[in-house]
Amino acid sequence: MNRKRILVTGGAGFIGGNFVQYMVEKYPIYDIYNLDLLTYAGDLSKHQEIEKQENYFFLKADIADRGAINSLFVEYKFDFVVHFAAESHVDRSITNPGIFVQTNVLGTQVLLDAAKQYGITKFIHVSTDEVYGDLEFDPTTFFTEDTPLQPNSPYSASKASSDLLVRAYHETFGLPINITRCSNNYGPYHFPEKLIPLTISRVLNNQKVPVYGDGKNVRDWLHVLDHCSAIDLVMHEGINGEVYNVGGHNERTNLEVVKTIIETLNKSEELIKYVSDRLGHDKRYAIDPSKLEKLGWKPKYTFETGIAQTIQWYIDNKKWWEKIISGEYQTYFEKQYTN
Numbered sequence: 001m002n003r004k005r006i007l008v009t010g011g012a013g014f015i016g017g018n019f020v021q022y023m024v025e026k027y028p029i030y031d032i033y034n035l036d037l038l039t040y041a042g043d044l045s046k047h048q049e050i051e052k053q054e055n056y057f058f059l060k061a062d063i064a065d066r067g068a069i070n071s072l073f074v075e076y077k078f079d080f081v082v083h084f085a086a087e088s089h090v091d092r093s094i095t096n097p098g099i100f101v102q103t104n105v106l107g108t109q110v111l112l113d114a115a116k117q118y119g120i121t122k123f124i125h126v127s128t129d130e131v132y133g134d135l136e137f138d139p140t141t142f143f144t145e146d147t148p149l150q151p152n153s154p155y156s157a158s159k160a161s162s163d164l165l166v167r168a169y170h171e172t173f174g175l176p177i178n179i180t181r182c183s184n185n186y187g188p189y190h191f192p193e194k195l196i197p198l199t200i201s202r203v204l205n206n207q208k209v210p211v212y213g214d215g216k217n218v219r220d221w222l223h224v225l226d227h228c229s230a231i232d233l234v235m236h237e238g239i240n241g242e243v244y245n246v247g248g249h250n251e252r253t254n255l256e257v258v259k260t261i262i263e264t265l266n267k268s269e270e271l272i273k274y275v276s277d278r279l280g281h282d283k284r285y286a287i288d289p290s291k292l293e294k295l296g297w298k299p300k301y302t303f304e305t306g307i308a309q310t311i312q313w314y315i316d317n318k319k320w321w322e323k324i325i326s327g328e329y330q331t332y333f334e335k336q337y338t339n
């Protein structure tokens, strides 16, 4: 039997990187191809361990480069595509929406065309709960797979557009697909522009932590390895054409998250600095994951166990994030938080 070839786009980023490591270790019978452009968010040093494995390969390419993507599909004849590559930070989409359309919409369409033309077993499109817009502060309401798409930021609008293209390629051309829509991830190798790693790294350095608005916005946090196991399940057991929401019922206000980190690190809440609110700031996200649970998924981490493990990881891996918060990151940080 031929070995299965899995194309993972964005495998040098946060979630894609965790997924690549998870798959290389769990499935020696699969060849895992990590395709990534290595933008500011991509970093290959995280893969030093798995680079020694015979079932791991790296391909540098832009998903929006049709010629390059077609050549790779011809050469490698992928069986599965697990598509993470994207511009992923909401704040950056507010200052520069164009690259979000280029990568998230056009890049996805290039991949869909290649998958359609050269044939695949399944295309897994990794999307986000942000495509549903936001919820009121009512703990009885949740996003289901039937919630209408009402994206509010250029980032979530670009993700919703890509979701609709994936759906259309399934309906029109019969492309075998699944779409997953996950809540906020956290865990190892999370880029320190996002709330949790930003807070941990700044608190460890005794620097102020910027909290947008009143800090009462709610996010539904999921450990990245629980997201990886969800995608693994959908890839193997998901019903063709279906959408699956991924979330673990871990709703916290941003202030609760920041205070938990400060308390765990034995620092003072005086490090909190309230700053101007994000434009169009979504109030609350909360996932109903019952459809995926019926398929057999169960998260391993509670927020308490996951955040403790994550904080410890950032203490143990200071070299990794110190490297990242130098250079371009400093310019970004000053621009973002001076405005």
Ligand code: NAD
Pocket (backbone or CB within 6 Å): 009, 010, 011, 012, 013, 014, 015, 016, 017, 035, 036, 037, 038, 039, 040, 041, 042, 043, 061, 062, 063, 064, 083, 084, 085, 086, 087, 088, 089, 103, 107, 126, 127, 128, 129, 159, 181, 182, 183, 184, 185, 186, 191
């Ligand atoms: P990330 O920003 O950490 O990583 C994105 C990766 O994509 C990087 O390695 C980058 O180099 C690569 N990339 C960007 N443009 C590319 C291009 N044109 N061609 C090839 N590679 C390119 O993102 P993440 O947080 O790991 O998110 C991964 C996916 O999961 C995204 O599609 C995102 O929308 C989705 N998602 C993220 C979260 C979250 O909480 N982070 C939650 C739900 C869904």
Ligand code: DAU
Pocket (backbone or CB within 6 Å): 088, 089, 090, 091, 127, 128, 129, 130, 182, 183, 184, 185, 193, 194, 195, 196, 198, 210, 211, 212, 213, 217, 218, 219, 254, 278, 285
């Ligand atoms: O819900 C899934 C989404 O989660 C993913 O699709 C996105 O790719 C991912 O970036 C994340 O989006 P958020 O905007 O929710 O994540 P972020 O970490 O940027 O912000 C989390 C919350 O914290 C949000 O309410 C804004 C707030 N925040 C963020 C930053 C960076 C602050 O208060 N201060 C900050 O400095």
